[in-house]
Amino acid sequence: MNKNPPKNGVNSVINTYTILRALRDEEGATITELAEIVELSPGAIHNHLSTLESVNMVKKRGKKYVIGPECLLFGAHVRNHAPVLQAAKGEIDSLAMETGEIGHIYIEENGRLFILHEIFGENAVSQNYHIKRREKAHDWLHCTASGKSILAEMDESRAEELIQQSSLTEQTENTITNPDELLRELEKIRERGYAYDREEHITGIRSVGTIVKHDDGSIAGSISLSGPTTRLQDEFFEEELPLKVKQVANISEVNLQTGDTFF
Numbered sequence: 001m002n003k004n005p006p007k008n009g010v011n012s013v014i015n016t017y018t019i020l021r022a023l024r025d026e027e028g029a030t031i032t033e034l035a036e037i038v039e040l041s042p043g044a045i046h047n048h049l050s051t052l053e054s055v056n057m058v059k060k061r062g063k064k065y066v067i068g069p070e071c072l073l074f075g076a077h078v079r080n081h082a083p084v085l086q087a088a089k090g091e092i093d094s095l096a097m098e099t100g101e102i103g104h105i106y107i108e109e110n111g112r113l114f115i116l117h118e119i120f121g122e123n124a125v126s127q128n129y130h131i132k133r134r135e136k137a138h139d140w141l142h143c144t145a146s147g148k149s150i151l152a153e154m155d156e157s158r159a160e161e162l163i164q165q166s167s168l169t170e171q172t173e174n175t176i177t178n179p180d181e182l183l184r185e186l187e188k189i190r191e192r193g194y195a196y197d198r199e200e201h202i203t204g205i206r207s208v209g210t211i212v213k214h215d216d217g218s219i220a221g222s223i224s225l226s227g228p229t230t231r232l233q234d235e236f237f238e239e240e241l242p243l244k245v246k247q248v249a250n251i252s253e254v255n256l257q258t259g260d261t262f263f
Contacts, residue, residue: 012048015040019048020057020067024135028064045228064132073115081230082107084117084212084221088252092223095248096121101227104209106146108219111162113138113147116221125228142168142182143175145197146222151182152189153211153219159186174199194242198230206232208241210249215257225250 015038022037023029031049035042049065052058056070079085086089088105096103100123105116120127141147141162151159160183168177176182189195198208209224225245226232232241 015044016048016052019045020052020071021056023065023067027062028066030063030065034065035201057080062086079116082116082221083214083256084252085222087255088212088223088248089117091248091251091255093119093223095225095244096124099225099227099244100124101231102127104146104149104207104224105221106224106227108141108147108150109220111139111141111165113141113150114185123227123231126202129250140166140169140171142166142177143171143197143200143208144224145195145226146224147209148186148189148195148197149209149211149222150219152195155212171201172199172203174203176200190225192242194246196237197224197226204229206237208232208237208245210242210245212249212252212256215253220256223252 017037019034019130022034025035029037031042031045034040034045034049040043040048043085049058049060053065053182056068058065059068060066084103084107092103092105096119098121100121102121103117103119104119104125105193106113107116108114115134118130118134120130138144138147141151151162161180163182168179168182169175170177176185194208194210197205197209199206202206205226206229207224209222211222212220214220223245224243
């Protein structure tokens with residue numbers, strides 16, 4: 001769910017973003033390949049790439065262009081200045097080490113989830129998948145514990161708008177794809193203060209997530225812990241883990257209010 005460009009937006013900026021996104025998604029591309037994806041002439045794409053290359057935003061590797069190292073600095077800046085990362089990193093790291101599973105910190109923007117931090121416990125599974133997924137935002141909130149916890153706590157009219165705009169894509173046979181069913185699920189999440197992912201995103205993987213709030217009540221981000229269904233089940237999954245995740249969120253919120261952060 002990408003935000004629509006403004007009416008008076010600068011087309012060249014949109015085109016540059018589209019080129020960079022295509023290079024990321026395709027893991028590099030030639031000018032001819034980009035012309036088919038971006039729908040610009042090869043000459044126009046060459047001009048964009050030459051300019052981007054001059055500031056290290058892209059780099060030529062053989063016949064293909066790839067994302068350049070300067071882009072690393074923008075991502076690092078966003079990550080390091082996110083208050084929820086500074087407040088929650090130490091706590092989610094400790095929980096991941098305690099349980100042996102994977103801890104996550106996310107932020108949401110325009111209906112998309114962006115990963116700020118992931119920590120792998122000693123028993124963590126699917127590590128390569130998670131590392132690769134860091135390159136892209138989740139374009140859906142309805143099938144992850146972190147996403148549903150954010151949907152449940154945001155303004156109801158905005159949540160309903162995002163749900164209406166979303167296709168509620170089926171990721172697994174357990175994904176909630178009916179808007180009314182999802183709204184009922186969000187009500188349960190609001191009541192208990194945390195969300196479950198019962199193999200709704202990846203078959204065989206469960207997670208528990210909740211939000212972290214600023215002292216004014218606004219959402220700073222979300223945290224979650226995920227692992228295989230063989231380990232996340234019964235009382236541990238239904239009761240113990242939610243309590244642990246909520247404790248992490250509580251301490252993180254205190255850290256946000258007091259300025260006692262990891263960095």
